[in-house]
Amino acid sequence: MFKGIIKSTKNMLELGALIGKLALRQPTSTIPELDYSLGSDIIEKIHPESIRVKVSKIIEETSSTKTFRLMPVNGYLPPFRAGQYISLKLEINGVQTARPYSISSPPTNTGYFDITVRFMPDGFVSRYLCENVGVGDEFEISGPAGSFHYEPLTDTKSLVFLAGGSGITPFISMIRELREKNPGIDVHLLYGNRTPDDMIFEEELSETACQEDWFKMHIVISEPPEGYTGYCGFLDSNTISETVGDLSGKTFYVCGPIAMHHLCGSELDKLGVPSRRVKIELAGPPADITQVAGYPPDINPKEAFKVRVTFTGKENSPISLQASPHEPLLNSLERNRLKINNLCRSGECGFCRAKLVSGKVFVPPWVKMRASDLMMSYIHPCISYPITDIELLI
Amino acid sequence: MKEKRAVVVGAGLGGLTAAALLARNGFSVDLFEKNTTPGGYACSFVRGRFEFETSLHELSGLGPPQNRGSCYRLLEGCGVADKLTFLPIADFYSSVFPDFRVTIPHGWEQAEEAYAKQFPGERKGIKALLNWMRNIFKEFEFVASSEKITDFIQIPAKATNLLGTIGLTVEKALSREITDPKLKALFCDIWGYYGLPPSLLSFTLFAIANASYIQHGPHHIKGTSQALADAFVESIREAGGRVHLNNGVKKILIDDMKVRGVVTEQGDEYLADYVICNVNPVTTCLELIGTENVPGKYLDSLCKQRHSLSTFNIYMGMDCPATQLGLSGHELFINDGYDQDEHYRCTFKIGRQKYWVITNYNHADPEFSPPGTCVLVITAVVDGLPWMRIPPDKYFDEKNRMAREMLDAAEEVVVGLKEHIEVIEVSTPLTNIRYSSNPYGSIVGFDYSLLGSPVFKLSNRGPFKGLYFGSAWVRPGGGFEAAMSSGALAFREVLKDSKRSG
Numbered sequence: 027m028f029k030g031i032i033k034s035t036k037n038m039l040e041l042g043a044l045i046g047k048l049a050l051r052q053p054t055s056t057i058p059e060l061d062y063s064l065g066s067d068i069i070e071k072i073h074p075e076s077i078r079v080k081v082s083k084i085i086e087e088t089s090s091t092k093t094f095r096l097m098p099v100n101g102y103l104p105p106f107r108a109g110q111y112i113s114l115k116l117e118i119n120g121v122q123t124a125r126p127y128s129i130s131s132p133p134t135n136t137g138y139f140d141i142t143v144r145f146m147p148d149g150f151v152s153r154y155l156c157e158n159v160g161v162g163d164e165f166e167i168s169g170p171a172g173s174f175h176y177e178p179l180t181d182t183k184s185l186v187f188l189a190g191g192s193g194i195t196p197f198i199s200m201i202r203e204l205r206e207k208n209p210g211i212d213v214h215l216l217y218g219n220r221t222p223d224d225m226i227f228e229e230e231l232s233e234t235a236c237q238e239d240w241f242k243m244h245i246v247i248s249e250p251p252e253g254y255t256g257y258c259g260f261l262d263s264n265t266i267s268e269t270v271g272d273l274s275g276k277t278f279y280v281c282g283p284i285a286m287h288h289l290c291g292s293e294l295d296k297l298g299v300p301s302r303r304v305k306i307e308l309a310g311p312p313a314d315i316t317q318v319a320g321y322p323p324d325i326n327p328k329e330a331f332k333v334r335v336t337f338t339g340k341e342n343s344p345i346s347l348q349a350s351p352h353e354p355l356l357n358s359l360e361r362n363r364l365k366i367n368n369l370c371r372s373g374e375c376g377f378c379r380a381k382l383v384s385g386k387v388f389v390p391p392w393v394k395m396r397a398s399d400l401m402m403s404y405i406h407p408c409i410s411y412p413i414t415d416i417e418l419l420i
Numbered sequence: 421m422k423e424k425r426a427v428v429v430g431a432g433l434g435g436l437t438a439a440a441l442l443a444r445n446g447f448s449v450d451l452f453e454k455n456t457t458p459g460g461y462a463c464s465f466v467r468g469r470f471e472f473e474t475s476l477h478e479l480s481g482l483g484p485p486q487n488r489g490s491c492y493r494l495l496e497g498c499g500v501a502d503k504l505t506f507l508p509i510a511d512f513y514s515s516v517f518p519d520f521r522v523t524i525p526h527g528w529e530q531a532e533e534a535y536a537k538q539f540p541g542e543r544k545g546i547k548a549l550l551n552w553m554r555n556i557f558k559e560f561e562f563v564a565s566s567e568k569i570t571d572f573i574q575i576p577a578k579a580t581n582l583l584g585t586i587g588l589t590v591e592k593a594l595s596r597e598i599t600d601p602k603l604k605a606l607f608c609d610i611w612g613y614y615g616l617p618p619s620l621l622s623f624t625l626f627a628i629a630n631a632s633y634i635q636h637g638p639h640h641i642k643g644t645s646q647a648l649a650d651a652f653v654e655s656i657r658e659a660g661g662r663v664h665l666n667n668g669v670k671k672i673l674i675d676d677m678k679v680r681g682v683v684t685e686q687g688d689e690y691l692a693d694y695v696i697c698n699v700n701p702v703t704t705c706l707e708l709i710g711t712e713n714v715p716g717k718y719l720d721s722l723c724k725q726r727h728s729l730s731t732f733n734i735y736m737g738m739d740c741p742a743t744q745l746g747l748s749g750h751e752l753f754i755n756d757g758y759d760q761d762e763h764y765r766c767t768f769k770i771g772r773q774k775y776w777v778i779t780n781y782n783h784a785d786p787e788f789s790p791p792g793t794c795v796l797v798i799t800a801v802v803d804g805l806p807w808m809r810i811p812p813d814k815y816f817d818e819k820n821r822m823a824r825e826m827l828d829a830a831e832e833v834v835v836g837l838k839e840h841i842e843v844i845e846v847s848t849p850l851t852n853i854r855y856s857s858n859p860y861g862s863i864v865g866f867d868y869s870l871l872g873s874p875v876f877k878l879s880n881r882g883p884f885k886g887l888y889f890g891s892a893w894v895r896p897g898g899g900f901e902a903a904m905s906s907g908a909l910a911f912r913e914v915l916k917d918s919k920r921s922g
Contacts, residue, residue, distance in 0.1 A: 037583075037584035037585075037586075037587060037588070065804075065808055065850075065853045065857075065859060065860065065861075066853070066857075068808050068810075068812065068850060068853075069850060069853055069854045071812040072812050072815050072850065073850075073854050104812065105812060105813050105815065105816060107816060136813075173467060173843075173845070177844060178820055178824075179820060179823055179824060179827060179841075179844055179846075180838070180841045180844050300739060301739055301842055302739045302840065302841060302842035302843075338662050338663060338664045338665070338667075339450070339662055339664055339688070341662070367456060367666045374466055374467075376456055376457060376465075376466070377456050378456075379456055379457065379665075394466050394468070394469055394470075394471070395466075396464055396466060396471055396643075396644075396646055397464075397471060397642070397643035397644065397646075397647065398464070398643040398644065398646040398647035398649075398650045401643050401647055401650070402503075402647070402650045402651070402653075402654060404650070419657075
């Protein structure tokens with residue numbers, strides 16, 4: 027009992043002291059504005075959601091490839107890591123869409139971002155960019171994103187870049203940066219192309235190979251013209267081991283068409299390279315989904331499925347449209363003038379995430395979904411193909 | 421009867437809880453979230469073949485099926501408990517100090533035994549301390565469940581232990597029962613969860629929160645805390661509520677000191693009688709309402725509070741199982757020494773920390789990552805301010821420098837760690853700010869000092885009629901369980917007012 031009284035007296039004293047402190051703590055008359063706004067200021071400088079840019083220059087790299095130099099309208103660009111991409115937002119004939127492009131200029135050039143685009147005859151966006159965009163045109167881009175960059179925390183200092191066609195773009199940014207400042211890294215580039223004419227940045231790469239001790243390059247041609255004397259074939263295990271030699275202690279980076287990602291991935295595995303030493307860039311949708319393992323064989327190529335989309339807040343006016351089972355759902359939605367948030371268009375970032383209320387979609391087996399997406403049936407329309415009629419909630 | 425319209429701003433745990441309860445109680449609810457996924461800090465992300473839990477270390481207050489705790493009952497009330505699978509974590513925590521390594525299990529007797537085994541001379545004090553905390557927790561549960569005036573008038577008599585803690589820091593409280601500084605350090609080794617060292621931390625909070633872990637045992641959620649957030653969204657939609665993602669609120673409309681509704685980022689106006697803000701009150705006043713419209717007295721009350729610590733995380737997808745690295749438990753707290761004040765001072769600098777934790781998510785859920793792999797996360801509590809002062813072009817360098825120093829520290833404890841990292845992602849206080857808008861990237865809102873203890877936390881009522889707060893920044897405070905409780909408290913206030921106005 028006595029002990030209890032002492033204890034509660036002590037408690038009362040502590041409480042009294044506290045109340046005293048509370049009364050003495052002088053509030054300032056306004057919120058310390060600087061400290062509180064500082065947070066959003068610096069986030070806007072490092073990770074802006076959106077940047078307005080203007081095309082300041084267009085460089086013809088090859089007959090089918092152009093580099094677009096994007097200057098910030100307000101004069102400021104955030105820092106990025108060589109290998110990262112931006113998402114270019116654009117409107118083509120009333121269709122609002124976006125595409126991710128690796129930044130091909132190095133982070134050491136702080137005044138602009140270059141993106142290098144290859145013209146694809148049936149490419150909705152690449153065609154528009156290469157044929158219709160001129161100096162002075164303005165766009166919105168996302169802030170830089172992506173994890174396909176040199177990771178000083180874990181990567182070795184001996185790198186092998188496996189590039190296919192326009193997949194050279196993240197690598198040229200890395201190589202250009204290393205020419206400016208190289209912390210002891212050596213690079214071996216294997217650059218695969220269909221024909222020698224398809225090579226982008228050929229001159230610059232050859233010159234770098236001549237001038238820089240740390241840089242070696244092998245060009246690998248899959249459809250060589252008659253009389254071609256260079257290395258021919260694909261970036262398979264033979265090519266890799268013949269050109270690179272000892273693979274131990276090397277970190278491999280792979281960027282190119284999706285078929286090449288899969289080939290290189292399995293070939294490196296065959297060669298005994300541990301998966302932690304292999305980095306593969308996000309792929310985007312495959313050229314032909316029907317060739318992907320697991321795609322239902324009984325889907326009629328001419329079929330179109332009914333898609334019913336409900337937007338939250340507009341429950342009374344759902345939108346109905348038709349979607350092909352052969353193209354990503356996101357493209358069908360955009361073609362029907364729907365504006366859908368997106369960034370990577372490869373199934374990783376989750377920006378386009380939508381609730382699949384009913385029906386089924388096909389998702390390529392390499393796409394890693396969140397466990398909760400599978401539990402509560404969310405899909406990423408950028409990499410989902412309708413294989414029945416479906417209902418979406420966005 | 422007129423439809424009662426409510427708007428919830430932010431789909432963090434407090435917002436989700438408030439929205440679920442409102443929707444299930446006849447309110448017309450619109451919940452707005454600026455991000456693409458719901459959950460606030462409660463979310464996950466994918467890199468390579470790994471999915472990472474962003475923030476949850478241990479969920480408190482669930483309890484085993486035969487004896488559910490308050491957090492489970494709240495999740496039931498929100499209609500989300502049966503949508504989820506909860507995985508019990510075997511132990512409460514494990515600690516590494518310079519000259520001993522101990523695992524503390526949950527359960528009162530088991531915990532006592534573990535502490536006493538390491539410090540046999542202090543068994544009596546350990547028992548008394550745990551008993552004290554147990555009583556505080558019991559009284560807290562009574563207070564928290566009090567609704568009628570007849571309950572409230574009993575509080576002074578029934579909650580003497582709880583009320584007695586109000587002026588006590590953890591250090592002061594511990595000193596009453598135990599003496600060995602090493603035991604004290606071990607006893608409060610999870611202080612990082614609460615964002616302040618024992619010399620500054622409110623014992624009221626510490627006793628309640630630790631008791632909730634000891635009594636009910638910690639849990640992990642199958643599918644990460646993203647599944648928790650998604651389950652809330654399901655429940656809200658089932659009850660007729662609308663969850664708007666990718667569409668934040670940019671303005672709260674105030675008329676004549678009363679809330680009228682909100683304007684969204686997409687430019688739509690939503691009128692409502694009740695607006696529940698999950699966004700922190702500072703950003704709410706500064707950006708959503710405008711300080712010029714907020715009563716000075718309320719701004720003063722914000723200024724009396726201080727922000728809590730933030731976090732620095734290294735998320736790692738490993739190409740080997742955790743056991744291969746000698747990690748067997750869920751979570752290991754690493755301490756360079758016993759002076760927790762010194763560890764705390766270290767949180768104000770960018771670089772190697774003296775106190776940090778490594779979590780192995782495959783321990784509670786063997787299917788957490790692909791077979792033969794595991795996911796490990798290194799977390800250090802750090803202050804957000806030094807990070808906000810870095811020039812933008814130095815950010816990646818500073819982030820990498822600290823990560824490298826932390827990995828070196830980790831390698832000393834977990835030998836072979838660096839050789840097995842397949843995927844790595846680093847987050848800083850700026851990452852927290854970016855996704856949550858929380859000032860300084862705070863993890864538990866305003867700090868849990870004596871003046872910020874659950875007793876003195878800001879009210880769930882905002883400075884205007886019809887404006888409420890449900891988040892870590894107001895009563896009862898931050899942490900998963902508390903943030904959800906805050907949403908429930910905000911809901912309770914709305915319900916009271918709506919009944920009054922008929």
